Amino acid sequence: MALRLHPFDPLAPYEISKAASIVRPHFGAQDPNFRVITLQEPPKNQMILFLDKEHRNQPLGEAPRRCARVELVVVGSDNHNELFDLLVDLDNDKVIAKKHQKGKHSYIDADYMKQVENACLANREVQEQIRKLGLPSGSTVVVEAWAYATDGMNDMAQRVTMCWFYLRMFQNPDANYYAYPLDVCAEVSEQLVVTKVYRLPTRPDERIHMADRPFDRRKIHPKVMSEYHPGLRPSPRTTLKPYQVVQPEGPSFHVQGQHISWEKWGFRVGFNYREGLTLHDIRYDGRSLFYRLSLAEMFVPYGDPRAPYPRKAAFDLGNDGAGINANNLRLGCDCLGAIKYFDGWHNAASGKPLKLPNVICCHEQDDGILWKHTNFRTQNAVVTRSRILVLQTIITVSNYEYIFAFHFAQDASIFFEVRATGILSTVPHDVSYRQKVPYGTVVAPGVLAPYHQHLFSLRIDPAIDGQDNSLVIEESKSLPMGDPTVHNPFGVGYVTENRTVEEEGGFDLDLTKARVFKFVNESKINPITGTPVGFKLMPFPSQMLLSHPDSFHAKRSEFAKHAVWVTRYEDNELFPAGRYTMQSLGGDGIASGISKRRATGDAQTVRNQDIVIWHTFGSTHNPRIEDWPVMPNEKMMVGLKPVNFFSGNPGLDVPVSTQDMNKSVLYEDNNACNNACRHSRL
């Protein structure tokens, strides 16, 4: 490699190979299944010194060591999987830490899941149940293997896989089998043994059973109701005319390796199998804002109370991985304009590097008006358009899709947009049952789409003009009226109250107080406003986890209890539901960490400290039929905006908009009236 890598750069392919080869001898004759070979980001204290020199253009000296974190599975003497976690020093070719993660499981292994599906279909009892269904000829049974969400019913020492059954009604491999959920269910052991086969409940008053119920043919419905693939659809609408984004001089951003500079912004793009896209060392106009931004976890629990559905609850990062499931983005399809794509690298089970092409795209978008003012005395209007830079990644987790995008704006704000799309997870439903199911929506005959929540954790590692920051909770409150000690003669006054958080903890939103969470640097006072420089979180106001506090769902997803958390920064503390979420039992999450430190007298103060903010948001998704068979995106947006950080509008120097630059076209009415006009004029 000609170029030296930056300490934040993901592992290069040769480093992945190297890490595997350093690790392999430590396992003798065993053949490790390499699950993860990823960058171990350098300790922050080293990085701060490094970045400081880098941004001052000083000699860099020795860079922090390049290290890899390796996660692998070997089959132990008792034929059980054993998970190991290793730290590898790539500069010195040695393993510096090795830990057997007893009782923990690695994230979902797609190859293994394929084996589970095959084992399931090859099982006599499964075959017998399928036979009893008496399925329509030409249809194909599809097994969807799901990680098992802990419900306390199984020994957690080994993996259990839940197998849900669907029917692909047509021969087309892209037919939507979620339109035909079957009421057969199987459980498969770590050793690929089918341990249980049973029938699913299909009415609210029904439970798991073993009755030999045939497939109800009344469920068969027209393709047009449930197919999304163009090959199975009637011709699409023809009314939409082309719309192209043209950038005659190319984009305004510059990319060097993993570094992007654009419109006073500078930051580094990271990527790993779990979080997918990560952002590092984010600066505006040379001033430090954030050390790291990442989606840290997401939890998707289903609200259907009937066993075995409480086992449907996915940690889409911890169990599935946003990186490993990232789409290969395509030019002209996933974005418009001039697009830069970034590849990701992962590893095969053998330890060889595995390319994940085009997993991140970077492009500009027009975002309407940035600011405008018309002087009503002179009638002179000044208007600037807002250009944003978008870093986007899209993941597929079985049936669902998530589109994640960071938006950088010229006014020094950052937005994190999530769009949920894809196909609803469905369960079989008795077509004779006509009442409303209180925890699901019937989206097609015999197809129930159960209610569920999507709960995301955005990890915000602020570095507001330096690492030592504080979390301030600001509330807007009415002044009392009629209190002789308070000047509020007309009852219209209101003030802000600021409370600086002293200790780690979780906090809720409060609309009635317009509660705002700010990250400030108390040692840097804005010379004009006289207040500490800061940024504020613009939360996406959301309902928190609905599962009972005593449920495994709640114990496993502690972050989902409060909208905003603050913790003291710790290297490697990246995951608010713990590192190992597969069949986790709880107690590894953000709240447990805080409690433990408090219980041991090690309560962490967070004022003027290196802190991390975690924002929980999401949607309580009670499906609409309009979400079927593929869901129009549901948008969620979180923002980060400067609050008295700069000395004025950071986008004030954006050039004004001109027709000369933008070349818009006037629509002429007489062009409009052609045969396509569907509404006649009186």
Place this chain on the structure above:
Amino acid sequence: MALRLHPFDPLAPYEISKAASIVRPHFGAQDPNFRVITLQEPPKNQMILFLDKEHRNQPLGEAPRRCARVELVVVGSDNHNELFDLLVDLDNDKVIAKKHQKGKHSYIDADYMKQVENACLANREVQEQIRKLGLPSGSTVVVEAWAYATDGMNDMAQRVTMCWFYLRMFQNPDANYYAYPLDVCAEVSEQLVVTKVYRLPTRPDERIHMADRPFDRRKIHPKVMSEYHPGLRPSPRTTLKPYQVVQPEGPSFHVQGQHISWEKWGFRVGFNYREGLTLHDIRYDGRSLFYRLSLAEMFVPYGDPRAPYPRKAAFDLGNDGAGINANNLRLGCDCLGAIKYFDGWHNAASGKPLKLPNVICCHEQDDGILWKHTNFRTQNAVVTRSRILVLQTIITVSNYEYIFAFHFAQDASIFFEVRATGILSTVPHDVSYRQKVPYGTVVAPGVLAPYHQHLFSLRIDPAIDGQDNSLVIEESKSLPMGDPTVHNPFGVGYVTENRTVEEEGGFDLDLTKARVFKFVNESKINPITGTPVGFKLMPFPSQMLLSHPDSFHAKRSEFAKHAVWVTRYEDNELFPAGRYTMQSLGGDGIASGISKRRATGDAQTVRNQDIVIWHTFGSTHNPRIEDWPVMPNEKMMVGLKPVNFFSGNPGLDVPVSTQDMNKSVLYEDNNACNNACRHSRL
């Protein structure tokens, strides 16, 4: 006029002239000051019959009469302004109603406000105070006349105008005088008499006074801190490259008069002096959704408790008018692509028609991905992009700008986006006072930007598959755990509870219950889901009015107390703070209407009735210095989405995205590294 007008079409210029000429004889020798000549929309019962025939392509028969509503002022015998409200039948050339609106005031008269400014500057006492300020040479005093927000201190029978003083420091007429608020204040009577001149408080502990305090020269600051006009700014950044929207085959919409059809949508565009843009008879795929959508009011109260600042509280629709203050939009500046502009018509004081050019624009935008799914078994991805149709209008209300846009989407959702921009309203501040003011932010030396709220009322007149609709409040609630009567063995179950609202009233949001407000048609059951067809409100979660319930602010802006209101439809009930908001005393708003009907035993049921939903939203705007000298837009978004209205995703037939259609361009890394790269690679 060759074409017959549609009953929803705004008055044509010749109708405005006609209305004036019909009205004028009713006032004899008096010379009416015509404030309003606007369409009186036909009674809904007539319109429903008309629209029904129109959409069935049946003979239309007689259309509802064209009527005008006229508001005018004449000077009465006692030299007082007298306001009259008239209804004019344009088809039969007669005045059908005439009412003297005793004690009410028309909206702000720009010509009169100019006279107020002049009278103020010509006043000896004002001149004396200005002289005592000892202002820098070359500077110019600017008087900003504001409508008086009722505070109980004045006789409301006559108009009072508050005159705030600013300094234009430089000769350029576009210099930002809000950067130099002076501490002089004057009050001017209806008859242009300056009744009071005094000095403003400039510290929290100060009150109105008469001390001869000279202008503090420490307030003079560099242009770069406070000027936004390019003529007063250093050169803008040069890093932004052109970005153009090209629609080689033109836009996908069709316009015929005021009717727009686009991607299965059809609706009519209205416009009036007060609401500005209105939308009528909104249908998707031929099915009725909304009878009318409009921004109905907005209230901007300031939180500074010191007299006379409680008089700063603007009804930007009722007092100022969103139509009369709408910007003349410019090609290539306010939007990109192929743009259709609509003109508006208003009237001069004489009753002559007055053209308001380009007050509404209509164009398409790309809105990212509409839906996507990748079949993980075949790796086949299907992705469609979202195109939206935008109807936009921008208003300037003195210092502030609002950008209002309705977005129509291919999935049958509608969004109403508000962007607040423009210049903060400022007050003078003592540069020696170093503490944080609890109700304002110092944005430049001696310049305090007081806290304030922007509270909008979006009026939604649903017609979900017909006029008789119900408001349903849906909440997502955990099932109890451990209750033997409820099946929830693992504590993960949750359900929705639906409550249908029976009587008119106001309601709050509740994030903890994911409370959703739906408008449903209980007589139309979705055959698949088994539930009434409906739409839901996606509110913009906001803090409600902070002013004390006993304050005039609260009494005058009753709508600002709750996030969602439902009332029975009444012709002409369009304004939730009443029709006449200028110096209103309260009691004319939405809550009073409901109470009065209830008190008189005429409580209005709203179940299966023609109902109207009013959504209050906005921002508690505690200025940041980043909002100075011109504010980067602050976005607020309200949505309306189908809920079990259709039989599936309404955007399912949108064609898939292809590079052939979209013509994106691959960014090549080697193009990127030029001299502009500011961050060097290691």
